[in-house]
Amino acid sequence: MSATRLLVLGVVRGYGRAHGYLIGNDLMSWGAGEWANVKWGSIYHALKQLTKDGHLLDHAVPPGRTDYEITPRGDAEHGRLLRDALRRPETRPDLLAAGLALLPSLTRADAVGLLEQRLAALETRRAAARAQAEGWRGPAHVAELHGLWEHAAAGGADWTRGLLDRLRGGAYPMAGEPGSPGDPGSWGRLKLE
Known part of the structure; x- marks a missing residue:
């Protein structure tokens, strides 16, 4: 499983609709280049592959930008990848790190x-x-x-x-709870640096 794939799906899901630069900027600001080996090229590759696989829809936005939106199939894939990242201990920490970054997507x-x-x-x-x-x-x-x-x-x-x-003990607002950043499209109200 690819941590980049999970993270890209999670960010698109979080915003509801996002372009590649926004996705990459968020992931890089989280330090995902260090803990998940995410690179700009891998983000754009994931966007293309996820679109090809039917997990994302692409929308051309003038002038020359592409926005991405998660499909129901992509939402299911996001859930599968996130659950696997949290439940399965792996030798490499990048998958767990990606799962933790998207933890509020779960109840x-x-x-x-x-x-x-x-x-x-x-x-x-x-x-x-x-x-x-x-x-x-x-x-x-x-x-x-x-x-x-x-x-x-x-x-x-x-x-x-x-x-x-x-x-x-109630730490962190989770999906379905007030203030949770885990609901689809909820990131539009967040101010991410």
Whole structure:
């Protein structure tokens, strides 16, 4: 899965209709170039591919600008990608980062449910890494990899528990709640730097 694809769909969905420069400017101002390896070229490539795949509609706006609008198919793809980014722990952090950037697109109950799945997967991963380390019979230094994986899973589980606590406590306006930036077309009222 591509973090850029998720982020582009999320920004277009958030604004309701947006042009490539606005999308790119927002993502770059969020630092997505650092945490999701988003580049200007990858944004425009994603826009073209998402349009070709029927996830976005393009609208020519004189003089020479193209605006994009999410389709029902694109909204479903956004939801699928976002849910996968939050529920599945991956080695690379870019997908989780993209999911967190778009977290308010979900209802509070959905976000909590997905993060509970993530927590369970991380606990399973931590136990598996511990078992691998304890049963390791190869070169001793290679066992450090299993220790690293156990430590990473434990840290991810601790962080996920904290986010779950914050969400359960009412942190962040989520989709359907007053002031949420997660509803389609709601970003028009936001002042994004």
